[in-house]
Amino acid sequence: MNVRIDRRQFLLTGVAISAAGFSARRAVAADARLRMAWWGGKARAELTQKAIDxxxxxxxxxxxxxxxLGWGDxxxxxxxxxxxxxxxDIVQIDIEYLADYATRGVLLPLEPLIPKPLDVSDFQPDLLGNGKVDGKQYAVPCGVNAGALVLDKTAFDEAGVALPDHNTTWAQFESIMAEFTKRTPRKGMFGSTDASGSEAVLETWLRxxxxxxxxxxxxxAYDQTDMTGWFEMWEQMRSSGAAAPAEVEALDHGEVDSSLLSQGKAALAFENSNQFVAFQSLTKDQLALAPYPKVDSNSKGGLYIKPTMxxxxxxxxxxxxxxxxxxxFILRDPEATVILGxxxxxxxxxxxxxxxxxxxxxAGDAMVDYIDGLGDLAGTLPPPNPPxxxxxxxxxxxxxxxxxFKTKTAAQGAADFVEKAKQILDRAK
Amino acid sequence: MLETAPLAQGMSARRGAARRKPLRTAIVHSMLFAASVLMLYPLLWMLSASFKPQDEIFSGSLFPSSVSLDAYVRGWNGLSVSFGTFFMNSLVIAALSIIGNLAACSLTAFAFSRLQFVGRRLWFGVMLVTMMLPYHVTLIPQYVLFFNLGWVNTILPLVVPKFLAADGFFIFLMVQFFRSIPFELQEAAMIDGCGPWQIYFNIMLPLSKPVLATAAIFTFIFTWDDFFGPLVYLSDVRNYTVALGLRTFVDSQGLSDWSAVFAMSCLVIVPVFLVFVFFQRFLIEGIATSGLKR
Amino acid sequence: MAVQWKRRLARSKAGYLFLLPWLVGFFGLTLGPALASLYLSFTRFDLFRAPKWVGAANYVRIATDDPNFMASMRVTFLYVACSIPLKLAVALALAMVLNRGIRGLPIYRALFYLPSLLGASVAVAILWRQLFAGDGLVNALLANFGIQGPSWISNPHYALWTLVLLSIWQFGSPMVIFLAGLRQIPADLYEAANLDGASRPRRFFSITLPLLTPVIFFNFIVQMIDAFQSFTPAFIVSRGTGGPVNSTLFYALYIYQEAFSHFQMGYAAALAWILLLLIAAFTAFSFLSSRFWVYYDA
Incomplete structure (x- = not known):
């Protein structure tokens, strides 16, 4: 009996404490109460909190x-x-979802607030333009990056294969990677990841x-023929050993940690330049950045400098x-921007x-150097994704x-995908 | 009312049988041991990984070359709010949920299993159906409801439904067990002039310790593991539960720090494990019911 | 007639009094959102703009023009059909073993429960990859026998089976319920059987199994409802993609994707109500059949 009373008292105390705690946070009155939300980790949380304080x-x-929270949640x-x-009130938003939110009227057009209190006059116009949907400014960029190959330089050196560079074509890329897979002493490692499912890489290739x-x-803006060519190119890469086979590639769920590069199953990954730091933190090998391959030596790079978020x-x-x-304040204040870095x-x-x-x-230098060194490989920004x-x-x-996985041929897969993409876009209008 | 003699005899008879067959006992033990090693291997691997330095985690051997608690320290402070806060939040929610579930669900289950009333079968069916609608599609209407009640960013949306028997699983569980308690007891009590409340308090509840313990264990585990409810209703990081804190930690950056992820994953299991070990006693007390005069 | 009704209603008073908390919860918290989702299933609702009535269009699309619906149905049925019998068999077998009066069993009970405590923890995803990837532990073991296994977890032919295994591995909940059920079987029945000289299998089939049927029935129903709505294993292990090639696209995961990734809440609601009807049909069938094999108050 005693035990039960004690337990009950304990629980009641717990309830009282928690009730006090939960309510105290809402009690303070203020002239303006704002809520700000973002995805990200501890570093981002602490820096942002400091700037807000x-x-x-x-x-x-x-x-x-x-x-x-983390990205998915x-x-x-x-x-x-x-x-x-x-x-x-303030939300951090990604280009992938910008149109989904903006066209449905849940984001505020910022024009009435520009230039006062929100001054964006020294932002690059095309970067700002990326935050526009239907001609209205719904979002302002936090920072910039560009698509990049993240390469395991140590593994390339071990295999005695030269890294791809600014002039590498897709055909050359394939032979370099096939060569790597053949010569690398590391077990179960392939030259390249299979990027045929990456929209960003497809976009670069199309551009x-x-x-x-x-x-x-x-x-x-592309058709079945384009997609067939795309899928066939990667089929060729898989069969020559340049890119990881389907079963290995499927282990990659698109995050840094599950990337084949981080798992030591591929010597490079198709990523964004701002992820360089995250990749480097997961490996003892020395990593490097390079642009995506080109269609031929005279073609455009297809890349563009874009807002990270x-x-x-x-x-x-x-x-x-x-x-x-x-x-x-967060975007321009001299003190706050130094805190946020x-x-x-x-x-x-x-x-x-x-x-x-x-x-x-x-690491910051490496990213800035990469972006500054892109030169004419980077072109103008495309319109944002539609809903x-x-x-x-x-x-x-x-x-x-x-x-x-060969459940469909390249041509069949391309036809079905284009058909499906059109349906999706129709539905979301 | 209770005849305990057969119980004692029954137990001693079984124990005696075990003592007389040491070989069989040994075989059972060794088989159980082998099975548990096989089952627990992934967990042991995780536990060991939590003590290893980062670059040793995937390099084969189960035993770390050196034991380090660094990962626990890093993980504990892995978010801007420490895991201590998350543990406290989770404990409060879990404790309240247990009280709510045991009280409300046992009342409901008693009605369904032991009382005659018009529409009983209909309501029972409705109760079962409530278990069948995937919660992702009721989430938004429910969020709107709780938001209008002013409950968002408090624990109320997570706890109040428990006091209103919103989880059909527990009602159904108790109904099944209440139904196997002999009716004769209830009839005898009714002849003695007991009303439904006395029967509920003096007969059903004392005889249902195993199922109540089971319900308590499950409530604790379910609320402890649940991340979707807290994700939606607790937006302030200081109000996060352990499950949500762990997800946020892993999702946002933790994957560059595997050992800290494993360390926190191990730590998160500890309270649930302790609760299980504690409530197990009541599961065993269930033997008492086997001494009932039938 | 009227008198009889009056008496029945009077008797009903106590029942409804006990039912009150649940009724308040049902009408106050559950019914509204459920009806709202039913309404949404007949609309196009992108989460942010007001829902637009489209009649049965969502249901028509599900029935006629949605390959993912068929894919996720297939995956879910396979999962339900394979994981439940295996999981229940394992849980019952271990509950039987652990119900003996042998010293040290509480420890095993707790140990066997441990995997279930892990629940949907993110660590599960990493553990499962360690076990079932191409260079994982399982293949290392198979290599000893000269077998070169595939990458189970990322191969569309096998990925689902790793999730079935995961479900079986976490058999703790039904095991505990079986244990509680076994505890309620009167010991004197076994004694009587012992005196009659009944063999062990005979005692199992004529005492344990029949008396356990309410619990078996409960576990079956609950596991079935749960398995049809199974979400977290695939959500965690495939990180919400349902891949590779939709081989782990559980029905509930598909609902989640439509609702929250693709902003098709109306369509998701329609999917959900179809699932509800399906589960309800299976449950109703099970309840009908239970008259023939479940024994209450023996």
């Missing part, structure tokens, strides 16, 4: 609540909150051939003015970049696997 110390009337929660009318993913009106203000915000003031990518504001450059570490774009991205992965 600085802001709050300068604006005593403002209270800022922060919410953060972030979108599930944000869509639920937004659907329920309870979206955070090199004068095409693109989407027309400005949001319809598909954006900030947007929710249309459900009760205080967009205050939200914009905070956003401006290049954690969300190389800052998009020219003046901020100038100020930060001397403070960059080695339904994220579903097409998923469909491409499935289609590429069907071809790789």
């Amino acid at each position: 600085l802001y709050v110390s300068k604006h005593p009337g403002v209270q800022v609540e922060t919410e953060y 972030y979108w599930a929660r944000l869509s639920t909150q937004t659907s329920g009318g309870n979206s955070p 090199q051939r004068g095409k693109q993913l989407y027309h400005p009106d949001g319809t598909l 954006f900030y947007s203000i929710s249309s459900q915000s009760k205080n967009p003015q205050a939200a914009a003031e905070l956003l401006d 290049g954690e969300r990518g190389v800052p998009a504001s020219a003046s901020v970049r100038e100020r930060l450059r001397p403070k960059m570490d080695a 339904g774009g994220s579903e097409v991205t998923d469909a491409l992965i499935a289609a590429s696997q069907e071809v790789a």
Whole structure:
């Protein structure tokens, strides 16, 4: 009997404590209460919190609540909150979902808030343009990056194979990688990952051939013939041993940790330049960056410098003015930008970049050097993905696997995929 | 009312049988041991990995060359709020959920299994159907509901449903067990003038310790492991539960730190394991029911 | 007639009093959202804009023009059909063994429960890859016998089976329920059987099994409802992709993708209600059949 009473008391105490704790956080009244949400890890959380604390110390009337999660969960929660009318005021948003949110009216067009309180005059116009949907500015870029090969330089040196460089063509790429697979002393390691399911790589390849993913009106800008060529190119790479076979490639779920490069099953991966640091932290080998291969030595590079991620203000915000003031502080304040550094990518504001450059570490330098060294390999930004774009991205992965596992031929897979992509885009309009 | 003599005899008879057959006992033991090693190998691997330095994790040997607790320290502070807070939050939610589930579900189950009322079968069917709708599609309407009640970012959306017997699994579980408790007891009590409340408190609950313990264990485990509810309803990191904290840790950056992920994964199991070991006693107490006069 | 009804209603009062918390929860928390999702299943709802009524269009598309629906049905049925009998058999067998009066058994009970405690932890994904990847532990063991195994977890022919194994590995919950059930079988029945000289298999088939049928029935129903809605194993192991080549695209995972990744909540709701009807049909059938094999209050 005694035991039971003790336990009950314990539980009641627990309830009391928790009730106090949970309620205390909502009790403080303030002139403006803002909520800001992002995906990311501890470093991002701590830096962002520090910048926000600085802001709050300068604006005593403002209270800022922060919410953060990992990538996958972030979108599930944000869509639920937004659907329920309870979206955070400032949200971090990715190009993949920008149109999905903007066209459905849950993001605030920022024009009325520019240039005051939100001053973006020294942002590169084409980068800013990437945050536009249907001609309206829904998002401002946090930082920039570009598509890049992340290469395991140590493994290439061991195999005695030269790294691909700025002039490598896809045909040369294949023979280099097949050569690597043959000569590497490491067991179970292939030259390249199979990037046939990567929309970003497909986009680069299309742009090199004068095409693109989407027309400005949001319809598909490539056809079955293009896709057949694409799938056949990768089929050839798999059969020559240049790229990892289907069964190995399927272990890769698109994150840094499951990447074949991180698992020691491939000597390079098709990624973005800002992921360089994350990859390097997972291996003792020395890594390097290079652009994607080209169609032929005279073709364009197909790459472009793009925003890593954006900030947007929710249309459900009760205080967009205050939200914009905070956003401006985070993007441009001399102190805040030094605190935040290049954690969300190389800052998009020219003046901020100038100020930060001397403070960059080695990995930051490598990223900036890569982007500065792209030269004319990088072209203009494409229009943002239309609604339904994220579903097409998923469909491409499935289609590429069907071809790789030989449940469909390249031509069949290409035809089915293009058909499906069109259906998806139609439905999402 | 309870005849305990046959119980004692039954137990001693079984124990005696075991003592008389040492060979059989030894065989059972060795088979169990082999099975548990096979089953637990992945967990042992994880435990060992949590003590290893990063570059040793995937290099074969199960035993770490040196034991280091660094990963536990790194993992514990892996987010801007320490795991201590997450553990406290999870414990509070789990404790309240257990109270809610045991109280509300046993009442409901008693009604379904022991009381005659108009519409019983209909409501029972409805209760079962509530278990069948995938929660992802009721999530948004439910979120709107809780948001309008002002419950978002509190533990109420996670706890209040437990006090209203919202999880059909536990009702159904208790119904099945209540139904196998002999009706004669209830009839005898009714002849003695006991009402439904007395029968519920004095007969059903005391005789249902095994199933109540089972329900308590499961409630604890389910709430401890649940990440989708906390994900949606607890937006402030300081209110995160352990499961959500672990996911956020892993999802956001932890994968560059495998050993910390394994360390936290091991640590997260400990409270659930302790709860299981603790409540096991009540599972065994269930033998008492076997002494019932039938 | 009226008197009889009055008496029945009077007797009903107690029943409804006990049922009150559940009724409040049902009408206050469960029914509304469920009906809302039913309504949404007849609309196009992208989460953010007001739902637009489209009649039965979602259901028509499911029935006539959705290869993923068929794929996920196939995966889910295979999973349900294979994982449940195996999981229940393993759980019952171990519960029987662990129910003996042998010293040290509580330890084993706890140990066998451990994998289930891991639940949907992210660590499971990594562990399973360690075991079932091409260079994983399972293939290392097979290599000793000269067999070169495939990469089980990333091969569309085998990926689902690694998830079936995962489900069986986590047999702790039904095991505990079986144990609790075994505890409720009166010991004197066994004694009587012992006196009659009944053999061990005979005792199992004429006492244990019949008296355990309510629990077996419960485990079966619950595991079936659960397996049809199985989400987390695939969500964790394939990181929500359902790959490779949709080989682990569980039905509930497909619902989740449509709802939250593709902003097709109306369609997802339609998918969900089809699943509900399916599970309800199977459950109803099981309840009908239970009259012939489940014994209450023996």
